[in-house]
Amino acid sequence: MNVIYGLLAISIIVALIFLVVFIVSVRNGQYDDSYTPSVRMLFDDELVKSDSENSKTNDQNK
The missing domain is CATH 1.20.5 (Single alpha-helices involved in coiled-coils or other helix-helix interfaces)
Structure with a gap:
């Protein structure tokens, strides 16, 4: 024991x-993650472009 x-x-x-x-x-x-912020910066523009393209397509369909 x-x-x-x-x-x-x-x-x-x-x-x-x-x-x-x-x-x-x-x-x-x-x-600490020092790599992801630098990569995230590159992909943010693509997300904004796709969102603006979707809104343009929706506006044209109305």
């Missing part, structure tokens, strides 16, 4: 270490 308590304590300590490492990495910007 003492082995279970020891393993439980060790697993909680390891989990807390991983939690601290995760929080530190998030605060340091490890998971």
